[in-house]
Amino acid sequence: MTEKSADFDLIVLGAGSAGLGLSLAMARVKMRVLLIDLTAEDVGGDCLNHGCVPSKALIHASRQVHQARQATQFGLQVSGAADMGKVMDYVQGRQDIIRHHETPEYLREQGITVEIGRPRFVGEHAVEINGRTHTGRKLVVATGSRPRQLDVPGADQVELYDNQRVWDLRELPKRLLVIGGGPNGVELGQAMQRLGAQVTMVHRGEAILENEDPAIRAVLAERLKSEGLIIHLEAEVEAFTSATQAQVKPKSGDSFAVDFDLVYVAIGRHVSFEGLQLEKAGVEVDDKGHIKLNEHLQTTNPDIFVAGDAANSLKFSHGAELHMRLLMFNFFSPLKKKLDYDHFSWVTFTDPEVAHFGLDAAELDKRxxxxxxxxxxxxxxxxxxxxxxxxxxxxxxxxxxxxxxPGRKRRILGGAMVAPGAGELIQELILANTSGLGISEIFDKVYPYPVAARINQKLIVDHQEVPPLLQTALDMAFKLQ
Known part of the structure; x- marks a missing residue:
């Protein structure tokens, strides 16, 4: 489709992290952009409305409560649970501050055409919304993902919460059952425990945060237990026997009951393209319902791309940013970049934080x-x-x-850290990993004492060995001085 025959240079379905970033970047270089989302409230995506922003605000509030309780060692007296209403007021206040530059009105001021409604493809370059058809030279599906639902007997008699509903809470549950031990579950579970709930976590895997190295996740697991969380591994909720009781089945042994006042479900996310009519655009899906993509995030229609969670890869807001940057480059360059996760990083914002970057042992062994x-x-x-x-x-x-x-670099291929502020402490390591720098660049740096990041240099210094031949040369050089 030519520039003159198309209504827009780019049509983006979904105003989450990927869609917003891409639309703003394209509008900045004077491209004609149409951005579509279901409702005005959905603009900003899961990160702003249900994920990163509210969860990190909740974690901040819970850390303040925890630190106040820890101060009893200095003679302060703190007791009782936090006021959940005031906590949620704080959370929503942080969202409102960030939301002001992620509204339809703001986006229109940036030169973006914004439509609110349910879109569907009606051709290879055409989308219909609110009874009108719009055409685009390029189109991007960035419709995000949704929480997986728990399907067990008795679930219909229990009010189940997920990351979309939990922000409506105004009262702290006395007993919280968290189902799932991934990043979402452990972040919210620790926060609620610190605010004053008694949290029980049930996870089907053999360890929480199974994508992390055993040495790293073990530190966090011990911290969670020391704060009072009850964690059942290799176990599943097999049924709800009442509105306040779950039957849990461990991998070995007899089933047991867990009483609760509220259930938080964190068992993963799934993509959904319901109603988009992808087939009318020539976009194929696989037998699992995922859009078929190549290494450029391109679908079976060469002018339609996928970004963010909808691509069904690593579901992070900064993953969406990575996709956005790739598409922006490829839209304007004859030389196309390929999607590359070799230097990707992520942080689980527990206390202590768990930070990961680059390749892990399993991937290095595989290669x-x-x-x-x-x-x-x-x-x-x-x-x-x-x-x-x-x-x-x-x-x-x-x-x-x-x-x-001599002089040959030894690159940092990947790594992980568990510590307060680990997400910040590994940034120089991420830079070294991404830029192909060697350990000498960290070794040669002079750190102010006693900044926490000195641990990065300490590890490298502790592993330096002087070869016998070099030691002999050093001895001779010193004697000559």
Whole structure:
């Protein structure tokens, strides 16, 4: 479709992280953009309305409550549970501050045409909404994902909450059952425990945060238990026997009952393209209902692309940003970039935080990459001693050179950290990983004392070995001075 025959240069379905970022970027370079979402309230996507923003505000509030209780060691007296209404007022206030630049009105001011309603494809370049048909040279499906629903006997008699409903709470439940031990479940579970609920977590896997290295996730698991969370691993809720009781079946042993006042379901997310009529656009889906994509996020229609959660890859807001940047480059360049997650990072915002970047051991082994595993605890780190987080842990995967020639870089291939502020502490490691820098760049840096990031250098220093030949040369050089 030519520029003159199309109504828009780009039509974007979905105003979440991917759709917003792409629409704003294209409008900034004077492209004609149509952005569509179901309701005005949906603009901003899951991150603003139900995910990243409210959950991090809740975590901040719960950390304040926890720190106040910890201050009893200095003579302060704190008791009781937090006022959930006031907590949610704080959460919603943070959302409102951020929302002001993610409204239909703001987007229209940026030169974007915004339509509210349910769209559907009516051709390879055509979308119908509210009875009108619009055509675009390029189209992007960025319709996000939805929480998976729990389907067990008795679920119809229980009021189940997920990340879309939980922000309506005004009273703190005394007993909270969290189903799922992934990032969503552990973040909210710890926050609610700190606010004053008794949290029981049921997770079907053998460990919480199963995508993390065992040495990293074990530290968080111990912290959660020390704060009072009850965690049942390799177990599933097999039924609800009443509106306040679940029957839990462990992998081995007899079933047991868990009483609750509220259930939070965090068992993953799924994509849905219901009503889009993808087939009319020449867009094919696989047998699992996922859109078929190539390494450029391109569908079987070469002018239709997918971004964000709808691409069914890593479901993070910054994953959507990665997709947006890839599409922006490829829309204007004859040389096309491929989607690459080798340097991708993420953070689980528990306390301590769990941060991950680059390739892990399983992927390195799969590729046959030679590497060394370097790790250290924070037990003897001065800042950790002062701030009382000596249970922190840092792990790096370092390139192993077959021929350790002088001046040859040893790249940081990936790593993980569990510590307060780990998401910030690994940023220099992410930069090194992304830029192909070697460990010498971290080794040569002078850190102010006693910043927490010195742990990154400490790990590298602790693993430096002086070869015998170099030691001999150093001895001779010193004697000549």
């Amino acid at each position: 046959g990459t030679a590497y060394e595993r370097w790790e250290t605890s924070f037990a003897d780190d001065d800042r950790a001693v002062v701030d009382s987080y000596r249970d922190g842990h840092l792990l790096l995967f370092i390139e192993k050179n077959a021929l350790p020639l």
